Amino acid sequence: MDNNNIPRTVPIQSATFSNPTNAEIRRAAATGIYDIRGGGAKRRVPHFDDLLFLGASVSRYPLEGYREKCETKVTLGTRFAKKPIELDIPITIAGMSFGALSGPAKEALGRGASAAGTSTTTGDGGMTPEERGHSTKLVYQYLPSRYGMNPNDLRKADAIEVVVGQGAKPGGGGMLLGQKISDRVAEMRTLPKGIDQRSACRHPDWTGPDDLEIKILELREITDWQVPIYVKVGGTRPYYDTALAVKAGADVVVLDGMQGGTAATQDVFIEHVGLPTLACIRPAVQALQDLGVHREVQLVVSGGIRTGADVAKALALGADAVSIGTAAMIALGDNDPRWEDEYQKLGTTTGAYDDWHEGLDPAGITTQDPDLASRLDPVEAGRRLRNYLKVMTLEAQTIARACGHNHLHNLEPEDLCALTMEAAAMARVPLAGTEWYPGKAGF
Amino acid sequence: MQTYNLEADGLRGLNTALQAQNENVTEESWEVNNPKGSHAVAVGLNAPIKVTVNGSTGYYCAGMNQQAHVHVKGSVGPGVAENMMSGVVEVEGDASQYAGATGHGGLLNIKGNASSRCGISMKGIDIVVHGNIGHMCAFMGQSGNLVVLGDAGDALGDSCYEARFFVRGSVKSLGADCIEKEMRPEHIEILKDLLERAGADAKPEEFKRYGSARQLYNFDVDNAQAY
Numbered sequence: 045m046d047n048n049n050i051p052r053t054v055p056i057q058s059a060t061f062s063n064p065t066n067a068e069i070r071r072a073a074a075t076g077i078y079d080i081r082g083g084g085a086k087r088r089v090p091h092f093d094d095l096l097f098l099g100a101s102v103s104r105y106p107l108e109g110y111r112e113k114c115e116t117k118v119t120l121g122t123r124f125a126k127k128p129i130e131l132d133i134p135i136t137i138a139g140m141s142f143g144a145l146s147g148p149a150k151e152a153l154g155r156g157a158s159a160a161g162t163s164t165t166t167g168d169g170g171m172t173p174e175e176r177g178h179s180t181k182l183v184y185q186y187l188p189s190r191y192g193m194n195p196n197d198l199r200k201a202d203a204i205e206v207v208v209g210q211g212a213k214p215g216g217g218g219m220l221l222g223q224k225i226s227d228r229v230a231e232m233r234t235l236p237k238g239i240d241q242r243s244a245c246r247h248p249d250w251t252g253p254d255d256l257e258i259k260i261l262e263l264r265e266i267t268d269w270q271v272p273i274y275v276k277v278g279g280t281r282p283y284y285d286t287a288l289a290v291k292a293g294a295d296v297v298v299l300d301g302m303q304g305g306t307a308a309t310q311d312v313f314i315e316h317v318g319l320p321t322l323a324c325i326r327p328a329v330q331a332l333q334d335l336g337v338h339r340e341v342q343l344v345v346s347g348g349i350r351t352g353a354d355v356a357k358a359l360a361l362g363a364d365a366v367s368i369g370t371a372a373m374i375a376l377g378d379n380d381p382r383w384e385d386e387y388q389k390l391g392t393t394t395g396a397y398d399d400w401h402e403g404l405d406p407a408g409i410t411t412q413d414p415d416l417a418s419r420l421d422p423v424e425a426g427r428r429l430r431n432y433l434k435v436m437t438l439e440a441q442t443i444a445r446a447c448g449h450n451h452l453h454n455l456e457p458e459d460l461c462a463l464t465m466e467a468a469a470m471a472r473v474p475l476a477g478t479e480w481y482p483g484k485a486g487f
Numbered sequence: 488m489q490t491y492n493l494e495a496d497g498l499r500g501l502n503t504a505l506q507a508q509n510e511n512v513t514e515e516s517w518e519v520n521n522p523k524g525s526h527a528v529a530v531g532l533n534a535p536i537k538v539t540v541n542g543s544t545g546y547y548c549a550g551m552n553q554q555a556h557v558h559v560k561g562s563v564g565p566g567v568a569e570n571m572m573s574g575v576v577e578v579e580g581d582a583s584q585y586a587g588a589t590g591h592g593g594l595l596n597i598k599g600n601a602s603s604r605c606g607i608s609m610k611g612i613d614i615v616v617h618g619n620i621g622h623m624c625a626f627m628g629q630s631g632n633l634v635v636l637g638d639a640g641d642a643l644g645d646s647c648y649e650a651r652f653f654v655r656g657s658v659k660s661l662g663a664d665c666i667e668k669e670m671r672p673e674h675i676e677i678l679k680d681l682l683e684r685a686g687a688d689a690k691p692e693e694f695k696r697y698g699s700a701r702q703l704y705n706f707d708v709d710n711a712q713a714y
């Protein structure tokens with residue numbers, strides 16, 4: 045038999061040792077350093093895409109799309125604050141730092157959010173005058189590092205967000221690498237220029253929930269009980285974290301799932317720690333309901349919100365509002381195909397660029413390089429963000445009307461079904477075509 | 488002199504009255520009686536006033552202080568003068584954990600001992616402790632001076648940046664990247680000024696100086712065991 049004519053086995057790639065996996069092994073072997081990147085979990089996890097709305101039929105009647113009102117306003121901080129935050133839409137901009145983002149990018153976020161009638165949020169590193177000036181409603185993050193933290197800025201805030209954790213790295217701190225530490229960033233953080241800035245993983249002056257209660261008391265005393273106090277947690281134990289935040293006196297709980305982004309942390313952290321956003325919402329809502337404070341203590345959900353459908357689904361599961369970070373950056377111009385040639389030079393491609401910590405962002409958003417930063421026009425980028433927020437709101441309203449609701453907050457779990465068993469279990473809504481979800485008794 | 492009975496009249500009234508001085512100083516001298524371990528006493532002040540607290544306080548006494556001189560005639564709970572920006576906070580007794588945490592400026596003068604994590608993440612504050620300090624003090628200290636007339640506990644200055652530490656007594660152990668450094672004339676001057684301002688009976692020459700070796704400023708895998 046001619047050996048050349050023997051049928052050969054087709055080369056089969058290992059599902060376990062895939063090319064990306066092997067590439068990471070080689071990279072680790074060559075450098076001795078774990079991979080650091082920005083963004084949130086890239087792996088496929090059960091998400092809002094696995095839910096569908098049922099829409100109106102004989103048993104429910106819809107509202108007329110362009111004739112009948114569907115309200116979108118939301119008020120955050122009604123529990124204790126003298127001045128709760130009133131938003132026109134239930135979509136807020138998540139905390140992103142000046143340092144991680146350029147000054148123009150922060151300005152654009154403020155412009156876009158303000159034009160859409162919603163709030164934006166500071167980040168690690170403090171509040172810049174540009175950001176305050178362009179944000180009608182600004183939430184001031186109170187972080188473990190306390191970089192740039194001062195009582196003057198605290199009093200300028202419309203709300204305070206005590207950050208316990210975030211979805212990309214619950215239990216972890218941060219790192220802003222030296223190449224992004226410009227003179228201004230270094231001065232704001234009281235650190236030498238060019239060093240790698242570590243952000244602590246837990247607060248320096250409190251540890252458990254009993255301490256948090258006293259910390260919140262102090263913040264309220266300093267701000268005359270005027271502004272709402274949010275507590276932000278990464279999604280890990282949402283029932284207990286929500287309950288403890290309520291016990292500690294939070295006005296608002298911000299819950300960030302693992303698809304929520306970060307400026308920089310270890311890839312292994314992003315992909316292997318935390319819960320998918322979908323799995324966080326119902327336990328958190330359950331905690332609020334068990335404590336009798338659902339809607340009195342508002343729940344803001346973040347991590348992978350992209351469309352009005354995602355907004356509507358999060359609200360239907362019991363959230364009061366959502367928050368966007370990665371999507372807002374894309375609206376500004378992050379990962380835009382117009383920069384493909386430059387992404388290629390950086391060894392990546394449009395949609396996959398996530399080395400935000402290196403400060404080389406062709407779109408001029410995640411950089412402190414003045415030339416790169418000048419590529420972003422904050423007025424135009426702010427307009428894009430405003431448009432995007434408006435579209436998301438219109439999409440959510442479209443769905444709510446179709447389900448017969450005159451306010452986005454009237455969306456409810458009964459409007460939903462799930463496409464997969466996993467999503468049904470996490471969202472606690474029936475598998476499509478059934479009345480059952482995993483964990484539901486009596487079927 | 489304005490006198491306030493904290494037990495009878497409540498915390499909100501006290502801080503409201505004191506913070507009203509931020510806008511317009513109408514009374515420069517205040518006395519607070521019966522604090523009885525209350526939290527958040529005299530927080531958020533931003534005026535050149537003198538507040539004397541007759542007794543011990545709980546968490547976060549004089550938190551985020553600016554300009555004011557807060558004098559506690561007792562001991563203080565965790566986080567005294569946390570994130571202080573300026574002014575003086577003086578404690579006659581002992582201080583619990585995190586004294587002066589993240590402080591940006593001003594002088595925290597503790598006549599007794601300070602517990603663990605004193606000066607954690609300090610960002611410019613000056614802290615003088617007349618007694619001893621506990622473990623992990625000045626962890627990630629960025630800027631400012633921590634002066635200890637007594638002894639320091641384990642892991643002093645762990646992962647510190649540019650903060651300076653002056654210790655007269657023993658140091659049980661130094662934290663990662665913290666080393667003993669040469670005491671140069673400019674440091675003697677800094678220390679002399681701080682000791683005078685704190686009313687401390689000690690000579691600068693009796694102290695040793697510690698600070699960052701600056702080996703962990705940029706990540707290096709060969710230092711991984713230190714992280």
